Amino acid sequence: MTIRLDGNQTANALMNTLQGQVAALKTAGVVPGLAVILVGDDPASAIYVRNKRRRAAAIGVASTVYTLPATATQAELLAQVAALNADPSVDGILVQLPLPPQIDAAAVIVAIAPDKDVDGFHPVNVGRLWTNTPGIVASTPYGIMALLHAYGIHVAGLHAVIVGRSNIVGRPLAGLLLNHDATVTIAHRQTAGLAALTRTADLLVVATGQANLITADMVKPGAVVVDVGMNRDAAGKLTGDVDYAAVAPKTRAITPVPGGVGPMTIAALMMQTVALAERRANG
Ligand SMILES: NC(=O)C1=CN([C@@H]2O[C@H](COP(=O)(O)OP(=O)(O)OC[C@H]3O[C@@H](n4cnc5c(N)ncnc54)[C@H](OP(=O)(O)O)[C@@H]3O)[C@@H](O)[C@H]2O)C=CC1
Numbered sequence: 001m002t003i004r005l006d007g008n009q010t011a012n013a014l015m016n017t018l019q020g021q022v023a024a025l026k027t028a029g030v031v032p033g034l035a036v037i038l039v040g041d042d043p044a045s046a047i048y049v050r051n052k053r054r055r056a057a058a059i060g061v062a063s064t065v066y067t068l069p070a071t072a073t074q075a076e077l078l079a080q081v082a083a084l085n086a087d088p089s090v091d092g093i094l095v096q097l098p099l100p101p102q103i104d105a106a107a108v109i110v111a112i113a114p115d116k117d118v119d120g121f122h123p124v125n126v127g128r129l130w131t132n133t134p135g136i137v138a139s140t141p142y143g144i145m146a147l148l149h150a151y152g153i154h155v156a157g158l159h160a161v162i163v164g165r166s167n168i169v170g171r172p173l174a175g176l177l178l179n180h181d182a183t184v185t186i187a188h189r190q191t192a193g194l195a196a197l198t199r200t201a202d203l204l205v206v207a208t209g210q211a212n213l214i215t216a217d218m219v220k221p222g223a224v225v226v227d228v229g230m231n232r233d234a235a236g237k238l239t240g241d242v243d244y245a246a247v248a249p250k251t252r253a254i255t256p257v258p259g260g261v262g263p264m265t266i267a268a269l270m271m272q273t274v275a276l277a278e279r280r281a282n283g
């Protein structure tokens, strides 16, 4: 029997716990504050921003979205980041990626105060991750770890293959899995023999943005499969990077899209925002 790793249900349970933590903070006079900067109109970012607002409102996190036009300049964006760094009511700052081509994303990320970098993208937090010291961790990888944990799936000793090496998913997930004693391989477009490699995975995580990249012949029977991809099919329906119908029966456990990693990303973001507010409340 295949286990469906239900991100909606798991995220809801985590949000209930967070709601209580936020209520306790409020009696201590602290409202967790999340600032989101959105430049232009990337479709995956639009879904993320909409769902984040809803989830934040439901638990009492004050979230503000600063929308800048796709033509915004680097200087405008840096000025916005500086204002939020200086604002004591803001616990977490998140700049939606990707940014338009005229903006140097790395320069914007280093401008965020590392202890407000709720996405964990600042080099200081990336360094903490790769030295296995406490810090803020990227939400999607953190959400994936929380989902596996909720279902009692232990990664120690597993061969984890991650397809995709982005700074927001593949690389930070590799660090977290390594910190939890998995053996980790990262694949990308230049990887030779992708299918032979993915067939060696006990845990296969796919984050490419290529619909149906992973077919049934590429998956080891009994593997755990995590699908991060968000694609629109011809009918406008959201689909992942895995051919779910064909792959799911072969697996021990698999995430659906939607309802898998997406809601867990938001839950992870809220957990870290609340943790930062708790740090502020405790001085
Ligand atoms: N559910 C969620 O919470 C989230 C979902 N997403 C979704 O996940 C997907 C990935 O996002 P992101 O990491 O930002 O994407 P990027 O586009 O930044 O990175 C994609 C990665 O996939 C690799 N790749 C692409 N095609 C292939 C292929 N045919 N074979 C092997 N590797 C391939 C690329 O390789 P190379 O480096 O060689 O180019 C690259 O490393 C997207 O669909 C995005 O919308 C993203 C973040 C959160």
Ligand SMILES: Nc1nc(=O)c2c([nH]1)NC[C@@H]1CN(c3ccc(C(=O)N[C@@H](CCC(=O)O)C(=O)O)cc3)C=[N+]21
Binding pocket: 044, 045, 047, 048, 051, 094, 095, 096, 097, 098, 119, 139, 140, 168, 230, 238, 257, 258, 259, 260, 261, 262, 263, 265, 266
């Ligand atoms: N700085 C930054 N950090 C990110 O973490 C980041 C980003 N930029 N840019 C865009 C991508 C994409 N991303 C998503 C998160 C949740 C859903 C999500 O809620 N998904 C629901 C969608 C349901 C629906 O509303 O249709 C689901 O999968 O069930 C989607 C996409 C985070 N990203």
Ligand SMILES: [Mg+2]
Binding pocket: 007, 256, 257, 258, 259, 260, 261, 262, 263
């Ligand atoms: Mg999902």
